[in-house]
Amino acid sequence: MKKTVSLISKNFKKIHPESLKEYLKAGGYDGLKNALPLTSLEVITAVKKSGIKGRGGAAYPTGLKWEQAAAIPGPRKIVICNADEGEPGTFKDRYLLEYDPFKIIEGMTIAAYAVGANEGYIYIREEYKKLQNRMRKIIDIAIQNGFLGNNILGTNFKFNIKVFSGAGAYVCGENSTLIESMEGKSGRPRIKPPYIKERGLFNLPTLVNNVETFSIIPVIFTIGPEEYAKYGTPNSRGTKLISIAGNIKKPGTYEIPFGITLNEIVFDIGGGIRNNKKLKFLQIGGASGSIVPASMTHIRYCYEDFKEHNITMGSGAILVADETIKVVDFLKSVQDFFLHESCGKCTPCREGNRQLSKIFNRFVKGNASIEDFKTIERFGKVMKYCSFCGLGQSATTALLSAIKHFPDEFYTHIDKVHKTI
Ligand code: SF4
Numbered sequence: 209m210k211k212t213v214s215l216i217s218k219n220f221k222k223i224h225p226e227s228l229k230e231y232l233k234a235g236g237y238d239g240l241k242n243a244l245p246l247t248s249l250e251v252i253t254a255v256k257k258s259g260i261k262g263r264g265g266a267a268y269p270t271g272l273k274w275e276q277a278a279a280i281p282g283p284r285k286i287v288i289c290n291a292d293e294g295e296p297g298t299f300k301d302r303y304l305l306e307y308d309p310f311k312i313i314e315g316m317t318i319a320a321y322a323v324g325a326n327e328g329y330i331y332i333r334e335e336y337k338k339l340q341n342r343m344r345k346i347i348d349i350a351i352q353n354g355f356l357g358n359n360i361l362g363t364n365f366k367f368n369i370k371v372f373s374g375a376g377a378y379v380c381g382e383n384s385t386l387i388e389s390m391e392g393k394s395g396r397p398r399i400k401p402p403y404i405k406e407r408g409l410f411n412l413p414t415l416v417n418n419v420e421t422f423s424i425i426p427v428i429f430t431i432g433p434e435e436y437a438k439y440g441t442p443n444s445r446g447t448k449l450i451s452i453a454g455n456i457k458k459p460g461t462y463e464i465p466f467g468i469t470l471n472e473i474v475f476d477i478g479g480g481i482r483n484n485k486k487l488k489f490l491q492i493g494g495a496s497g498s499i500v501p502a503s504m505t506h507i508r509y510c511y512e513d514f515k516e517h518n519i520t521m522g523s524g525a526i527l528v529a530d531e532t533i534k535v536v537d538f539l540k541s542v543q544d545f546f547l548h549e550s551c552g553k554c555t556p557c558r559e560g561n562r563q564l565s566k567i568f569n570r571f572v573k574g575n576a577s578i579e580d581f582k583t584i585e586r587f588g589k590v591m592k593y594c595s596f597c598g599l600g601q602s603a604t605t606a607l608l609s610a611i612k613h614f615p616d617e618f619y620t621h622i623d624k625v626h627k628t629i
Pocket of ligand 1: 379397549550551552553554555557558595596597598599600601
C-alpha cells in the first residue's frame with residue numbers, strides 16, 4: 209500500500225491558490241459540473257457510496273448527514289464550513305485553505321445543492337486572518353465567473369457564501385457553539401435537541417461540515433465514489449489529511465490512505481525521531497486525544513483499529529514525543545490548555561480542570577501524594593462522563609490513557625513521605 213497519496217492534496221503548491229484558471233486546468237469544478245445534472249437524491253447516494261465519514265472529529269457518515277439535512281423541510285437552509293481549526297498540533301485545514309481554497313467552495317456548493325440550501329458561511333478561526341482575506345477574494349472570483357451566486361453554471365441553482373471570523377475560542381469548534389457565536393452570543397454549546405440540522409443558525413435548518421470533508425466532495429464527483437472508496441480499509445474509506453508535529457524529523461501535513469500503521473507514519477513519512485532519540489509516545493487527535501505508547505505503533509491508522517484500542521482519531525493531529533519528554537509535564541500543559549479553554553457552563557469541566565491543574569502543580573514539583581494520584585483518575589472519569597460537551601468529555605482523555613500506559617511516571621512524582629503512607 210502506498211504510504212502517501214494525492215487526492216485532496218494534489219494541488220498543494222502546484223497551482224496558484226487564487227488562480228481560477230489554474231484550478232480549472234487542474235480539473236477544478238469538474239466535480240460540480242458532474243453533480244449539478246444529478247438529482248439531489250443521486251448526489252447524496254453517491255456520497256453515501258463513497259463511504260466518507262466527517263473529518264472534523266466525530267466521524268459521522270457524511271452521506272447520512274446530508275440525507276437527514278435534505279429531509280428537513282423549509283424554504284431557507286444554511287450550509288456552514290467549520291474552519292475553526294483550534295486543536296493544538298492540527299494544521300491540515302490551514303493547508304486546504306491556503307493551497308486549494310476553490311476546492312472547499314466547490315464542495316460546499318455541491319453540498320448546498322444536495323440539501324437544498326442557498327446560503328453558506330465559512331467560519332474561519334481568528335488566527336487565520338490572512339486566509340479569511342484569501343477566502344473572500346476566492347468567493348468574489350467564483351461569483352464573477354458563475355460558480356457562485358445566481359444561476360450557477362447556467363442552472364436555476366443559486367448559492368452564496370460569506371466569511372465569518374471566529375474570535376479565538378477553542379470551544380467554538382463544536383458546531384452548536386460555533387452557531388451561538390455566529391449569532392452574537394457567548395461561545396457556549398447548546399442543549400440538544402433540537403439538533404442544528406433542524407434549528408441551527410438563526411433557527412434555520414443547518415448543515416455543518418469540516419473543511420476537509422468539503423474538500424473531499426469534488427474528488428468524489430470527479431473520480432467517482434467507487435474509485436474513492438477503493439482507498440482505505442472496509443470501515444475507513446478514502447484518505448485522510450494528517451498533521452505530524454513534535455520531535456519528528458519531517459513535521460508537516462500529509463495525505464495518507466487509511467490503513468497504514470502509526471509506525472509507517474512516524475518513521476517512513478515523518479522520517480523518524482529527531483536527534484537520534486527514541487520514540488516514547490504519540491498523542492493522537494490533538495490535545496483531546498489519547499496517549500499511545502511506542503509499543504503500540506503497529507496499530508493501523510483507521511477507525512476500526514482505533515476503536516479496538518480505544519483511541520479517537522479526532523482532528524488528524526499526531527504529536528510525537530521522544531524519550532526526554534516527561535509524561536507528567538506533558539499532561540500539565542494539556543490540562544492548562546483545557547483550564548484556559550473551558551467555557552465555564554458546566555461544573556465537571558469548569559471545576560474539574562481547575563482542580564486537576566492544582567494537583568498537577570504538585571506532581572510537577574514532586575510533592576504529590578498517592579491520594580492525588582487516585583483523585584486525578586477519579587476526576588478524569590467524572591469529567592469524561594458528566595461534562596456537558598465534547599471539550600470537558602475529552603479533556604482528560606490524555607490523562608486517563610497516560611495512567612493506563614505510564615503509571616510509573618506518576619509514582620516518580622509522588623514524594624517520599626507520601627509514598628510510605
Ligand atoms: S464541558 Fe461544560 S464547561 Fe466545558 S466547554 Fe463544554 S459546556 Fe463548557
